Amino acid sequence: MADQQEAIRNYQQQASESDPMIQAIQEEIGRTLTAPTLDNKDLPTNFMGSTPLLEGEIFRAVNLTKSYGTGAGYIEVIKGLSFSVQEGEYIVILGPSGSGKSTLLHMLAGLEVPNRGEIRMRNQVIEKFTDDDLALYHREQIGLVFQAFNLLPSLLVWENVAFPLMLAGAPLEWRRHEALKVLDRFGMSDFATHYPTQLSGGQQQRVSLARALVHDPDLLLVDEPTGNLDSKAAEVVIAELDRLHKQENRTIILVTHSQDFLPYADRVFYIKDGTLLTTSPNEQSSVDTPQ
Numbered sequence: 001m002a003d004q005q006e007a008i009r010n011y012q013q014q015a016s017e018s019d020p021m022i023q024a025i026q027e028e029i030g031r032t033l034t035a036p037t038l039d040n041k042d043l044p045t046n047f048m049g050s051t052p053l054l055e056g057e058i059f060r061a062v063n064l065t066k067s068y069g070t071g072a073g074y075i076e077v078i079k080g081l082s083f084s085v086q087e088g089e090y091i092v093i094l095g096p097s098g099s100g101k102s103t104l105l106h107m108l109a110g111l112e113v114p115n116r117g118e119i120r121m122r123n124q125v126i127e128k129f130t131d132d133d134l135a136l137y138h139r140e141q142i143g144l145v146f147q148a149f150n151l152l153p154s155l156l157v158w159e160n161v162a163f164p165l166m167l168a169g170a171p172l173e174w175r176r177h178e179a180l181k182v183l184d185r186f187g188m189s190d191f192a193t194h195y196p197t198q199l200s201g202g203q204q205q206r207v208s209l210a211r212a213l214v215h216d217p218d219l220l221l222v223d224e225p226t227g228n229l230d231s232k233a234a235e236v237v238i239a240e241l242d243r244l245h246k247q248e249n250r251t252i253i254l255v256t257h258s259q260d261f262l263p264y265a266d267r268v269f270y271i272k273d274g275t276l277l278t279t280s281p282n283e284q285s286s287v288d289t290p291q
């Protein structure tokens with residue numbers, strides 16, 4: 001805990017005028033980035049990981065730490081990172097390349113295990129999952145979207161979208177029905193019987209969004225979704241995510257280096273040196289209604 005306080009002080013100092021990214025974010029959201037604390041003001045001050053989630057809270061990460069072994073020893077990529085997410089929130093985590101965004105997202109998705117810390121999703125502790133629990137977490141609770149789309153080239157578009165339902169053992173007709181329904185929501189039904197390679201990057205990313213949503217997950221985890229797109233295609237994906245948040249009330253955690261997402265977020269975090277800078281909660285209202 002003392003380490004964490006020390007880290008907070010360090011990063012507050014570093015969140016100075018010397019970082020153009022931080023300055024740009026502050027200008028964009030009209031607020032100052034401050035300490036990387038858990039920003040739910042109702043949490044007890046002696047808060048420890050194993051406290052159950054509060055009313056309205058869907059997800060929480062506490063004191064996450066992750067290191068990788070390299071030839072030269074260990075590098076600590078994530079260093080005591082904490083945050084909490086309310087149902088229906090759109091959280092954007094910004095950071096430059098190599099700042100640990102994908103590492104963080106993979107841990108939240110249960111694809112990588114933190115060295116320390118705790119991740120809770122609806123009062124389940126992810127680190128305690130058995131293999132079966134983890135499979136259920138992926139099949140039912142979260143939807144994942146990656147920069148590189150990760151569509152299966154040998155499957156048709158609708159089969160890609162229906163893939164999570166196939167893993168869940170759903171019958172063929174129902175899978176096809178659900179896949180077409182969600183493709184339609186993304187304006188992609190005309191491409192249902194195409195192969196992914198026949199689509200543009202922007203279209204592939206919309207298919208990948210459809211696949212992430214076909215099982216109606218509680219939480220969407222998105223990694224750099226516009227990283228492989230030109231600016232026009234990126235705009236469409238940004239607008240789709242905004243629609244998912246505003247119209248479908250989806251809970252979204254998105255990591256990116258692109259400031260284009262900032263105006264749409266309920267809250268913005270900046271990842272730097274393995275932990276988060278955030279905006280102070282008492283100023284929250286100014287960002288609730290982005291123009």
Ligand code: ADP
Pocket residue numbers: 068069070077095096097098099100101102103104
């Ligand atoms: P970002 O997504 O923000 O670009 P990453 O999470 O991919 O950052 O990587 C953060 C740091 O962790 C980088 O220095 C990267 O080289 C290192 N890293 C990521 N994955 C591994 C791994 N499997 N083994 C060793 N180092 C890794």
Ligand code: MG
Pocket residue numbers: 101102103224
């Ligand atoms: Mg990354």
